[in-house]
Amino acid sequence: QTVVTQEPSLTVSPGGTVTLTCASSTGAVTSGYFPNWFQQKPGQAPRALIYSTTNKHSWTPARFSGSLLGGKAALTLSGVQPEDEAEYYCLLYSGGAQPWVFGGGTKLTVL
């Protein structure tokens, strides 16, 4: 069973830039895993931000971007806003009998 690992927590100052990463226990994350990123605030359902590594949904703010970085999927927030404080989850697709695996989440604090 694939294990997907994210930083447990990160802190960033308002207006700053932060990069969250998503690693797979099976090796390098490639575009073939179609990495997705989701934002979840307390008491709310997850909201999709990025799909297929770099693609934004129509509602995704421009300050969010996805990429591959050093064998991991990455989510970069540029010009962080206070409202970006949330939990962020990555999701990898690997097909097969267990096609989807979530990362454990990163709690982003804006301070």
Next chain:
Amino acid sequence: EVQLVESGGGLVKPGGSLRLSCAASGFIFSTYNMNWVRQAPGKGLEWVSSISGSGSDKYYADSLKGRITISRDNAKRALYLQMNSLRAEDTAVYYCARVLGCRTGSCYGLDVWGQGTTVTVSS
């Protein structure tokens, strides 16, 4: 407006059963694969199950296999999750989520999520 609305959650005793429902609107339901995802209190997201648009292909997380059945009724635009032999560790918010798209065996991600329905397993 594209919308997913879950229902059917509640308090159930260990060993009991529940059937969760997800009502879809605002899109051609039969053309989309669908997923169930759950979140235990204070924990992260966990993929539970997937079903193809036609309902012919179904996938289950190992942790739940044998105790759950995913199904859909495209005429009613509804997704279901039958859960049996429930355990305390199944206590969670259960979300339905739309699969953005799939092609040649690969799927691109999840886009639309419902607000979730809470399942509590306790005596």
